Each structure stands twice: as C-alpha cells, then as structure tokens.
Amino acid sequence: DxxxxxxxxxxxxxxxxxxxxxxxxxxxxxxxxxxxxxxxxxxxxxMDKPKPLHPRHLSQEERIQIADRLRLGDSIRAIARLPGRDPGTVGREVERNRNPGSGGY
Structure with a gap:
C-alpha cells in the first residue's frame, strides 16, 4: 500500500x-x-514513457554490468567483450563517471 x-x-x-x-x-x-x-x-x-535509447548509448543494464565486472577486477577489454562493445566505449564510460574522491566507478 x-x-x-x-x-x-x-x-x-x-x-x-x-x-x-x-x-x-x-x-x-x-x-x-x-x-x-x-x-x-x-x-x-x-510522463512515465521512457524514450527509446539509441544503440550507441550504453543502457542502464550495461552500466550495472560494467560496475559489477570492475568490482570483480576484470579488465576493460574483458568487460567490453561481454555486451559486444568497443573497449574504448567502456573505457570512456568508466573515466567519465569515475568518483574523483575514491577513483571508483
């Protein structure tokens, strides 16, 4: 309720x-x-209608997968292979959204 x-x-x-x-x-x-x-x-x-995501953008699920794999210690290249993304795309995502204080994603 x-x-x-x-x-x-x-x-x-x-x-x-x-x-x-x-x-x-x-x-x-x-x-x-x-x-x-x-x-x-x-x-x-x-309202409440999500806009379709362009295929070149990472989905929320892909971002969660990247974070999970980084915590497990996987390399950027290994992480990129899972969703079939270019390693540069994954690397840029991690760099752009890294916590400046802790360095974590």
Whole structure:
C-alpha cells in the first residue's frame, strides 16, 4: 500500500516552492489576465514513457554490468567483450563517471 507524497513534499522533492508547485498543478493567471493551462496536463502524455535509447548509448543494464565486472577486477577489454562493445566505449564510460574522491566507478 503506497501512499506517495503530500503536495508540499512533492514540491520540495523537485526543488520548487509550494506556490510554484500549485501553479504547475492548477495553472495560473498572468498579470495580463491571460490564463495558462496547468503544466502537468501538458506533460502528462510524456510522463512515465521512457524514450527509446539509441544503440550507441550504453543502457542502464550495461552500466550495472560494467560496475559489477570492475568490482570483480576484470579488465576493460574483458568487460567490453561481454555486451559486444568497443573497449574504448567502456573505457570512456568508466573515466567519465569515475568518483574523483575514491577513483571508483
């Protein structure tokens, strides 16, 4: 049984004030008198629909696999062979997303 968040918590979670959240949810009237529809209605059709990933980009599953294999001590080349990726692609992924403090991926 999942309750979710109340309105104030939801606004805080996305980093906006309660007032801005209400404008997004309910729409608003501009100073000119023009009414604007709620932003939620505008974006509802695209919410919860993941965009298809271009094949050249690593999927979330591939990134998890890379992290798991690095923890096991596998080389970049060995890791790249598993999903059939170029070692350069895997190497760039690891370098770009390495933790600057610990050096871990």
């Amino acid at each position: 999942e309750e979710g968040m109340n309105f104030t918590q939801a606004a805080h979670a996305v980093g906006v004030s309660k007032r801005t959240g209400k404008a997004w949810r309910n729409g608003r009237t501009r100073a000119t008198g023009r009414n604007e529809k709620p932003l939620v209605d505008r974006y509802r059709s695209t």
